[in-house]
Amino acid sequence: MRYSTLLFDLDHTLLDSDASERLAYAHTMATVGVTDGERHFERYVAINRGMWTAVERGEMQPTDVRHRRFEQFNGELGLAADPHDMADAFVWGLGAFGDLYDGALAVLDQLAARASLALVTNGLSDVQRARIERLGLGDYFDAVVISSEVGVTKPRPEIFDVAFEQLGRPSKVSAVMIGDSLTSDIKGGAEYGIATCWFNPNGAQAGPGDGVTHEVADLAELPTVV
Numbered sequence: 001m002r003y004s005t006l007l008f009d010l011d012h013t014l015l016d017s018d019a020s021e022r023l024a025y026a027h028t029m030a031t032v033g034v035t036d037g038e039r040h041f042e043r044y045v046a047i048n049r050g051m052w053t054a055v056e057r058g059e060m061q062p063t064d065v066r067h068r069r070f071e072q073f074n075g076e077l078g079l080a081a082d083p084h085d086m087a088d089a090f091v092w093g094l095g096a097f098g099d100l101y102d103g104a105l106a107v108l109d110q111l112a113a114r115a116s117l118a119l120v121t122n123g124l125s126d127v128q129r130a131r132i133e134r135l136g137l138g139d140y141f142d143a144v145v146i147s148s149e150v151g152v153t154k155p156r157p158e159i160f161d162v163a164f165e166q167l168g169r170p171s172k173v174s175a176v177m178i179g180d181s182l183t184s185d186i187k188g189g190a191e192y193g194i195a196t197c198w199f200n201p202n203g204a205q206a207g208p209g210d211g212v213t214h215e216v217a218d219l220a221e222l223p224t225v226v
Helices: 017-031 037-056 062-077 083-096 104-112 125-134 157-166 182-192 219-225
Strands: 005-008 116-121 143-146 175-179 195-199 214-216
Touching (some): 017 037, 017 083, 037 182, 116 157, 125 143, 143 157, 214 219
Parallel strands (some): 005 116, 116 143, 175 195, 195 214
């Protein structure tokens, strides 16, 4: 193998997070009695993504997103529901719903037999821990680093420091960060001084300064690339 240390993102890399989010949103709307919630889903998505972008910039903590996205959502739509009740229902739904992409476990089986794997994810602890347990991911990873647990998010170098410490301080030359986000996974890996592999199933275009070392459109390509 070209690399013996593989750092994986979770959302939109191994997990179909779009499906998880939509199902969790529907559960949340039903829980608080909103019957026409589906027509507001795209507004929720915009608010949520804006807040996670702020997290990447270091302007918010992941734990703040938990309820503040619903405070803003309710304020814009004039909903009277309690944002904390909505946050609880949504977090439960994110942990309970959504599957891995087809072939993800088969790829992890191959790679875990040949390399050390770490999961490095921006997210809420209760969501990501529930997903890891439900989907049987724990046995694949020698380190699991969740931003809300360690107080720092990708692309900041400190989150990679935590992962490398848990992995026994491997050489950076041996490591590659695998993820879908140019702004967190790829930027973070490149600025930390390790190789990157961009999971790009939709055929987006990266710029020359985005720090992409490798690119795959399908997870099945990973064993031949890394």
